[in-house]
Amino acid sequence: MASLAFLRHLVQFHPLIDNHAHNILDRESATDYDSYPLEAITSEAHGRALQNAHTSLPLTRATSQLAELYGSPCEGWADILSARDQSIEQDYDALVRRCLQGTHMLLLDDLLTDEDVETFDWHDRFTVSKTKRIVRIEAVAASLLRQLGSGERKPGETVWSIFRSQFQNALSEAMEDAAVVGFKSVVCYRTGLDVDPYSSDDATLAASLIRTLDSGTTKSGYRVEDKPLNDWLVQQTLKAITFRKRSGVVKPLQFHTGLGDNDINLLKSNPACLQPLIAQYSDADIVLLHSAYPYTREAGYLACVYPNVYLDLGEVFPMVSREAQERILRESLEITPTSRLLWSTDGHFHPETFWLANRQFRQALETVLVDYVQNRDYTVSQAMRAAADILFNNSNRLYGLKQTPQYAPGNVSQLSLAKEPKLSSVSNKFDQFLLAHPDVEYIWMQWIDYTATVRVRMFPIREFARIAQSQRRVGISLAVFRMLQDDFVTTEGSTTGQFYLEPDLDSLYPNGAMVSPAAPSATVMTFWRSETNDPMDECPRTTLQNIVNKLYVEHQIDILCGFEIEVVFLQLVAPTDEATGRTTAYRPATTNHSWSQMTSETRRMVPLLEEVVRTLASMGIELQQFHAESAPGQFEFVLPPASPLKAVDALFAARQVVVAVADRHGLRATLHPRPIPGSAASAAHVHLSIHPPTRQDAFLAGILSHYSAVVAFTLAQNASYERVKSGFWAGSEWIAWGFQNRETPVRKIGPGHWEFKSLDGLANPYLAVAAVLAGGYLGLKVDMPLTIQDCTVDPSTLSPSQRTAIGITTPLPKSISQSLAALEIDEALQGLISPKLVQSYLIVKRTETERLNSMPEDQRRLWLIERY
Known part of the structure; x- marks a missing residue:
């Protein structure tokens, strides 16, 4: 059976898909602390209020952890800034790479700002798979309004008809774009989450559009914050998502929920306000971002009772204290299926936001899951599956990413299992298989003889680990070379001598339901090796x-x-x-x-x-x-x-x-x-x-x-x-x-x-x-x-x-x-x-x-x- 050591290792090293983040600053802007204060990595405050963050528990904790990241002793925030400047000066890419270690893929809302940040595909160099985009619908609308404010109209066209057509076309283009895997709305910041599930009439929407145009200029831009228009943007996106889902195109809509900076209406950031909309668009997948803190329970309820709702566990790491993070996780798990929980950093601007979020989330997740196992709420295998789902599998499935987790060299190849010293090191491939299939208890080693008979030896998982490490060998009589289906050995055959089975770890398959209701097991094919461990000419797999x-x-x-x-x-x-x-x-x-x-x-x-x-x-x-x-x-x-x-x-x-x-x-x-x-x-x-x-x-x-x-x-x-x-x-x-x-x-x-x-x-x-x-x-x-x-x-x-x-x-x-x-x-x-x-x-x-x-x-x- 899998042990707590395996659980701890999986939580700390399983690759993750970051399902919501933003662009990182370019090198020149990374130390512009006036425009991008580093204190903002643990606080949503701005201006003078942000100075108070120095006495907050989240920033104090971050100070200690960042000192570890920079590899330099730091007594206070000034030392952190100095060590950071030195790291950036020496090798900014190396700092980013350390901060994104363990990240398999990023899904970026790359419309937070178009200044001072790297493009979304720049991030590809630091992750296993290419970065994907999340399209922010209000930013798309603002861009169209800027064009509309300076453009000409054809006879018979109205401002509203032009905008409506252009926005719907933009949605269609995003649906067709392979780099786009979802959409995001910040209606929470603009008019609140009490989105009307039904569209207003064209006259009302046209008036709302005119008010929005009147509130800005082509130079200053247009902030969409008039309720009929804001609600319409959300409705149109959900309609497009629902329509395209019927043809197999699945691109969810993310909603900012819960905490944000001081221009948010905290009461209307409660995801419970979205309930009528969720019910109306029941075929559209919806992601509630940022743990919906402080409304985590409300969000968890929605993800429990509506099949189209997912709860993202991001942003509160590292924005709240360690105890609060663990409490948020426990509240998320109270009734929410683990298959509906996603992970994100909400990382933005500073690469350290990614590093702190991932580090603190893994710490909290390990604490909570180990506690549940020790109290027999979960088995170890169930807890490992929950962790893998939250970190990787759920996002992989929801966004249709079709990814296979890949482990960073050195993280997985050497398991450090203090409680199981005899299983101190197994091969990287076997490690990956165990982490992906933690419930497997037995391995069937198979070989195929010349009569096409499948022959098998079965081993408990710990014993097979020794075989995989070459700590022991499995000998088979050479009589197999001259043996029939019923074990009859031909007259030319010999029962003297043996060959050895070497598992080909590339051929590991979980047996799954194949052997139900027996204990979970897996199958591995083998090569044949001689006494001196050389490949044998008689081996069918080696021959091929x-x-x-x-x-x-x-x-x-x-x-x-x-x-x-x-x-x-x-x-x-x-x-x-x-x-x-x-x-x-x-x-x-x-x-x-x-x-x-x-x-x-x-x-x-x-x-x-x-x-x-x-x-x-x-x-x-x-x-x-x-x-x-x-x-x-x-x-x-x-x-x-x-x-x-x-x-x-x-x-x-x-x-x-x-x-x-x-x-x-x-x-x-x-x-x-x-x-x-x-x-x-x-x-x-x-x-x-x-x-x-x-x-x-x-x-x-x-x-x-x-x-x-x-x-x-x-x-x-x-x-x-x-x-x-x-x-x-x-x-x-x-x-x-x-x-x-x-x-x-x-x-x-x-x-x-x-x-x-x-x-x-x-x-x-x-x-x-x-x-x-x-x-x-x-x-x-x-x-x-x-x-x-x-x-x-x-x-x-x-x-x-x-x-x-x-x-x-x-x-x-x-x-x-x-x-x-x-x-x-x-x-x-x-x-x-x-x-x-x-x-x-x-x-x-x-x-x-x-x-x-x-x-x-x-x-x-x-x-x-x-x-x-």
């Missing part, structure tokens, strides 16, 4: 990665790979034989079933299908589509493209989810090529693309010239060859290719992009993809010409002379024995894959074939259904 690396190093070619999972869902229809313990019969889960149709029976399968999709999404695997396939009970799930190793890792994770979810619904999910005799077959088609595609012909030529041997890995059992037939859209019977032709084994889709149809769920896909890529590499190595021409029909329908005319001369193997024979004589392919691996593979597959052929057909089919 080696070939991918050779293609890049020697030919500067990158590979993308994506899989389709075709699966048949079956129901048990005959009881288990008590004497043998074997299942006796299955039938398809649906029979009123056809390709890409929603029949009455397939509709009943939708909850299962959607559960698969949701489970995979929770693991970080976003399916591209899913639909009914042709055979009874058959469905297809399309995985996203990735690098070959990651794509195969994701394929196994997805397959295991499909099987587990089906099992929870009382069904058996099988990858058997044809579990229902006479029905359409199941495959595991793989899409491959090479980048750049400039040498695509040589790459394809190499694959086709070695295709008979390649299919020994892709069509790995005799049952697989039931698909090597014409008329099934499965690639027909000849080695050929065709543009968008599903009756050739290779379908070309675009430049350097092909679908390979000669692959199913009985194959080890690491070896299958390695074999295809090996053929492509061999073609590139000799710059092989592509002699087989584009075939536009099923090659089996052509006469021998017609096939020969377009270079189609070789039939596909019709059995595993034929393809293994082709592999045995293909020395070039063997040499690239690994002679040792191929030797073991040939022995295993021939022994497997002999044992399967000895079974009656029905028994053999059931035997495979139970295992694949």
